Amino acid sequence: MSMSDEYVFQSELFENRSRVFTVSELTILIKEVLENIFPSVAVIGEVADLSVARSGHCYLTLKDEGAQLPAVIWRSYRERLTFDLHDGLQVLCRGRLEVYPPHGRYQLIVEEIEPSGWGAKELALRRLKERLAREGLFDAARKRPLPRWPRRIGVITSPTGAAIHDFLTALRERFRAVDVLIIPVKVQGEGAAEEITQAFQWLEKYDWNLDVIVLTRGGGSIEDLWAFNEESVVRAVASSRIPVVSAVGHEIDVTLADLAADVRALTPTDAASKVVPSQEELEAVLAGYAMRLRAHLDLRLKAVRTHLDAMASRPVFRFPKDLVYTRSQEVDEWERRLEHAGDRFLERSRMVLTTMAARLESLSPLGVLSRGYSMTLTHPEGRVVREAASLCPGTIVQTRLHRGSFLSRVEEVHGDGEPVHPDQRI
Template sequence: MVARKKNIVSENRPDGMSVSEITALVKENVEKNFPDIWIIGEISNLTRASSGHIYLTLKDESAQLRGVVWRGAVPMLAIEPADGLEVLCHGRLEVYAARGTYQVSIDKMHVVGMGVLESRLLLLREKLLQEGLFDPHRKRPLPEFPKRIVLVTSPSGAAICDFLETLKARWSVAEVFVMSVRVQGAGAAEEIAEAIRQANLLSLPIDALVIARGGGSLEDLWAFNEEVLVRAIADSRIPVVSGVGHEIDITLADLAADVRALTPTDAAVKVSPVLTQVLDLLNGLLHRAHTALVQRANQASERFDSWSRRLAMHEPSRTIQDRSDFLDRTSSHLASVMRVNVERASERLRAAAAQLEANSPLAILARGYCVAWTDDHVGVLHSIANVQSGAFLTTQCTDGRIISRVLKTESVLPVAPH
């Protein structure tokens, strides 16, 4: 009887779904119905993997949701994620079948309200202030006539154009090395800090380092309030000019820099003299030297006249005549020598200015050419055989230089003639 009852139960039992089947069904429905969502929550349990991915938990008072920011999406975040921040995230829900869990894949992130950011800013500012990073005694003066300037900025923003155009109009003889970085979003602060460190490792002497970015909200400019960037500015052996935002925007990078500029344009003004004013100054000094020489010649002539009159009182007519003739010749010769020297000095100044302008690399490169060489400066780069992957290249263009790193090299076979 027992065996028969078991057979009846077995015959009436419905077919079941496997774990994989039910999970696949859940995954299909979840990912199909939640491909584009916005979620508000507080970040906790944030972890940065060595792969570059960011793992976190979004929570409110009654629930939690796991989240992930894949490495490729990190640069698109408007703010650097941190535990305790209340954020608005955009993404899609995903089911991880191997664990039977679901998570949100985040591709955008914004802070909810500025109160949290402002509180973090005040705490960090007080901390760095106590360490002396904003001490006015740490500020260094900028060189009066800079030869080489490093510009750290975004290659696509208005800041780079404003800076280079202003600098070219004021002090075109300076060489500019442009280091391209992101100036907004997660990871931007680390990228700018690394560019500052690389600039300090260049073999060429650099006179000034300029950080430039246009204006924006507190969230947009948050990279310039990150501790890693502020410390890189403070550690730089090259004087740093911070030209970030507009006049009303003040960041911790501004406070740590040697010179704060109101805008990228103002940064170009603060880092450079005006070439025409320098030439006017040289001409003024030349005029003063000429005037001083003439005055000394006139004084010498007057002394000779005085001596001649004294001798005449004793009637040494021949001696007086000889002295008078000598004085006339000497005065004439001196005046002639002074005129010649002044004219030669003026000509040398004009020739030097013309030669400086003619030999400027910018004048040669203005025709559209660029020249590249490796960081060890063994010569101009003629072949890919002379450069290795990972090496730094310096590319000279008409409006500045670009520092770049070689990812790989590819040979190009010559096209066979038809």
């Protein structure tokens, strides 16, 4: 039997007024009809009366202006939800209708659920925030301190809004010695995120000699501030080489640009108080510097005076000629010691030379000649003749005595031990 046939059959059954049903029979019959007609259904509504049972199952009511629909989310699916389910959230649910006989009411068994409208945008925003946080864009470690005395400030904002008026007014009241460069952009609506991103890119491309950038706008609804949650704007703020102060909305408004900025200000006026010092603060700082400088100079002057007094009390300054006299006496003493040392050195050298000369004289061949010996040399070569066999008859030799020498011719040569004829002896 098809669904339409079954519906006709059940309708005819209900039209039989003579039939009497028990509560259970009627409830089961309604259950069969309802569940067969709506095996799968999609419903949009607002979450209300949300509760989680001890079993982990979630019970809620979907409502709109005219009706309410009980719904159930089993624990196995609820634990896999990627967003926070709460009262007031507009959601789109897909599931099947079911009649719960013990209570005699129908309810929606939710098989899929997701935020609808701004709820979907909130979910996307939450996921973007989590992703950027994992990348480290919101880490406190990457936050940079603001310069204490900025000379030039860049302001990205609407040129006609109240934010720039409040910022400039507070700036003039606190510190006038600063230049302001205003970069006009849309701060809400279509194209706002693109213009804000391009403003940061423009400041990065050209060197405007800025010390700090202020991104600001006045308060508004979440829709008005949505441009400051766009990923391109958040990344532009985080990647800026110049420190960024974000002052978007009011104190209760927190955008992703606020989280990525180096400093978050609650309002445009608060931003001015964070980027420049007040006149009173400047005067106090200068007074403190003057006091420290005066104290340092006093201490330095006292130390120099004490040092000069100590130097003046030294004998070298009280009696300067004494040092000259003392050094002169030392020079005289060294001169005497040098002369004495020179004499001693010459005497020792003279004795060493005498000893060396005597030893050399004793070893000299001339010393041997003085004792009656002679030395024979070949002529004219002058070689010493050590044995008779090196000569031959007729050779001219030179005989050197202790005093003088003479030449002679060899008549005969005799070897060792050969007798010489008496007539040939000298």
